[in-house]
Amino acid sequence: MLxxxxxxxxxxxxxxxxxxxxxxxVTAAQLRVQKDLxxxxxxxxxxxxxxxxxxxxxxxxxxxxxxxxxxxGRFNFSFAINQNFPHDPPKVKCTQKIYHPNIDLEGNVCLxxxxxxxxxxxxxxxxxxxxxxxFLEPNASDPLNKEAAEDLKSNREGxxxxxxxxxxGGSVKGQSYERVLK
Amino acid sequence: xxxxxxxxFSNGAxxxxxxxxxxxxxxxxxxxxxxxxxxxxxxxxxxxxxAKILGAGGLGCEILKNLALSGxxxxxxxxxxxxxxxxxxxxxxxxxxxxxxxxxxVAARFVxxxxxxxxxxxxxxxxxxxxxxxYMQFAMIVCGLDSIEARRWINxxxxxxxxxxxxxxxxxxxxxxxxxxxxxxxxIFPTMTSCIECQLDMHAPRAAVPLCTLATIPRQPQHxxxxxxxxxxxxxxxxxxxxxxxxxxxxxxxxxALKRAQEFNISGVTYSMTQGVVKNIIPxxxxxxxxxxxxxxxxxxxxxxSTNPFLGFPETDNYMMxxxxxxxxxxxxxxxxxxxxxxxxNLAKNxxxxxxxxxxxxxxxxxERPEAQLKKPTIRTEAKSLYYQxxxxxxxxxxxxxxxxxxxxxxxxxxxxxxxPAFQITFKFKLLFSK
Ligand SMILES: [Zn+2]
Numbered sequence: 001m002l003x004x005x006x007x008x009x010x011x012x013x014x015x016x017x018x019x020x021x022x023x024x025x026v027t028a029a030q031l032r033v034q035k036d037l038x039x040x041x042x043x044x045x046x047x048x049x050x051x052x053x054x055x056x057x058x059x060x061x062x063x064x065x066x067x068x069x070x071x072x073g074r075f076n077f078s079f080a081i082n083q084n085f086p087h088d089p090p091k092v093k094c095t096q097k098i099y100h101p102n103i104d105l106e107g108n109v110c111l112x113x114x115x116x117x118x119x120x121x122x123x124x125x126x127x128x129x130x131x132x133x134x135f136l137e138p139n140a141s142d143p144l145n146k147e148a149a150e151d152l153k154s155n156r157e158g159x160x161x162x163x164x165x166x167x168x169g170g171s172v173k174g175q176s177y178e179r180v181l182k
Numbered sequence: 183x184x185x186x187x188x189x190x191f192s193n194g195a196x197x198x199x200x201x202x203x204x205x206x207x208x209x210x211x212x213x214x215x216x217x218x219x220x221x222x223x224x225x226x227x228x229x230x231x232x233a234k235i236l237g238a239g240g241l242g243c244e245i246l247k248n249l250a251l252s253g254x255x256x257x258x259x260x261x262x263x264x265x266x267x268x269x270x271x272x273x274x275x276x277x278x279x280x281x282x283x284x285x286x287x288v289a290a291r292f293v294x295x296x297x298x299x300x301x302x303x304x305x306x307x308x309x310x311x312x313x314x315x316x317y318m319q320f321a322m323i324v325c326g327l328d329s330i331e332a333r334r335w336i337n338x339x340x341x342x343x344x345x346x347x348x349x350x351x352x353x354x355x356x357x358x359x360x361x362x363x364x365x366x367x368x369x370i371f372p373t374m375t376s377c378i379e380c381q382l383d384m385h386a387p388r389a390a391v392p393l394c395t396l397a398t399i400p401r402q403p404q405h406x407x408x409x410x411x412x413x414x415x416x417x418x419x420x421x422x423x424x425x426x427x428x429x430x431x432x433x434x435x436x437x438x439a440l441k442r443a444q445e446f447n448i449s450g451v452t453y454s455m456t457q458g459v460v461k462n463i464i465p466x467x468x469x470x471x472x473x474x475x476x477x478x479x480x481x482x483x484x485x486x487x488s489t490n491p492f493l494g495f496p497e498t499d500n501y502m503m504x505x506x507x508x509x510x511x512x513x514x515x516x517x518x519x520x521x522x523x524x525x526x527x528n529l530a531k532n533x534x535x536x537x538x539x540x541x542x543x544x545x546x547x548x549x550e551r552p553e554a555q556l557k558k559p560t561i562r563t564e565a566k567s568l569y570y571q572x573x574x575x576x577x578x579x580x581x582x583x584x585x586x587x588x589x590x591x592x593x594x595x596x597x598x599x600x601x602x603p604a605f606q607i608t609f610k611f612k613l614l615f616s617k
């Protein structure tokens with residue numbers, strides 16, 4: 001061990017590592033989220049909101065699609081990141097009840113990189129790009145809201161009408177949805 | 183000459199020392215791999231018995247036994263679990279009468295009884311309950327933890343403890359892990375060699391099934407359990423926090439999963455499978471655990487005694503992977519330290535600051551620092567977001583801090599992490615108030 005210590009001292013000759021009183025350190029998850037936040041490209045269609053600005057692990061993302069079938073809506077997602085990030089993916093949920101084939105009525109989102117295809121090299125930007133994409137290209141082959149997926153598959157025009165009425169706070173096939181228009 | 187190589191019985195009675203006859207052969211004479219300056223004999227034996235060592239986690243039974251039989255005499259063990267009936271098949275230190283008791287406690291008493299002269303101090307709780315002062319007392323730490331989170335925690339703690347003026351603050355971390363027929367043993371010299379955080383991508387991500395499969399076309403009993411776990415619970419019992427150890431909760435999930443499985447004509451959902459899926463229990467193979475724990479303890483022995491070259495010596499191999507699922511294969515290599523590792527890549531440096539400076543003043547001073555000119559710094563402490571350049575909402579929320587004085591925002595000696603788009607790494611500074 002002494003030998004290793006002398007190597008250590010050689011290694012550190014010109015660095016001056018901190019010593020002194022021990023205080024709580026910024027956690028690895030916080031460091032990574034801090035970096036990810038600085039690399040977010042939100043553009044004009046997305047905004048974040050931090051209920052407690054000191055807690056960067058929990059926030060809301062608002063998406064306002066400017067094209068596609070969901071244009072004119074304002075969709076909110078909660079992000080909950082744990083201390084095991086980026087080994088664990090962020091937990092993302094839609095906080096509104098919306099009509100979308102890949103989002104169920106509880107707000108669960110079917111997006112591969114949030115679950116089965118998550119890797120620590122992916123960052124928060126990849127997640128928000130993925131979410132944005134869900135509004136541009138809702139996908140009938142990964143259904144979480146089965147009825148919406150059926151509608152999209154069988155009758156695209158009818159699906160579009162359903163999206164409009166659900167976004168206005170109307171009901172589709174007996175299920176009422178939340179008004180999400182700006 | 184023959185006299186010289188005779189073991190030196192310094193510890194306890196000669197008869198007792200006989201137990202360590204083979205160990206003494208290694209401790210009392212130089213071998214082909216020992217360092218020229220290494221001196222065999224009593225001092226090495228003494229060093230081994232005095233080396234206080236900590237074993238923790240699920241491989242605990244194996245580790246404890248191996249350490250005790252390798253000549254360590256002062257062993258501490260941490261484990262938060264109690265003994266479950268299902269442990270008895272492989273965790274050989276436990277008997278039926280021990281079910282319900284703390285593993286650390288029972289294991290410690292058992293090994294103490296079997297290996298005379300060894301003192302084992304159990305702690306029944308989480309490794310996170312203990313602080314730096316506690317970890318400082320050990321010569322090294324051997325971990326067989328079953329969660330990545332706990333590994334990352336002990337790793338960051340040991341990296342943070344290294345004090346360049348104190349050789350005792352460098353604690354080798356020996357980490358073992360298994361998953362079915364696969365496993366690994368690795369040795370980390372905190373701040374000197376690649377750490378757990380550097381090696382995060384070596385852990386296979388948790389296998390997951392797409393959410394839409396769970397929701398619409400389950401094919402396996404596990405899919406039905408995952409559905410109950412992730413979707414049904416949220417729908418029907420949102421206000422109750424799921425407790426994996428509460429039998430009522432597991433029963434509820436089990437019944438939900440069973441009903442769903444019947445709807446989809448899937449058989450095989452059982453209570454214990456429900457428990458396994460929800461707790462993400464990875465099947466433990468007794469022999470894999472034994473192999474990996476043995477490898478970890480051999481490294482601990484070699485580090486403590488310098489009898490042979492060990493895994494993890496700086497600039498050499500530090501990671502041994504063992505693969506037993508496709509025949510048998512082991513591969514030992516050097517995992518390189520990552521220069522941008524958030525834990526060991528950039529250690530906190532002392533920075534003297536005027537506590538009456540505003541955050542704005544401080545940020546401006548960072549732009550003029552010689553080693554890294556931080557022009558657009560984002561800065562936080564563990565508890566507070568001091569100033570974020572982006573996203574815009576957070577910038578706006580943290581902007582009022584710019585006009586506050588440093589002593590209103592941080593305490594003397596507190597660590598700040600500073601990132602800047604111009605740099606891959608995050609800088610850490612310990613802010614020391616000038617008097
Ligand atoms: Zn590292």
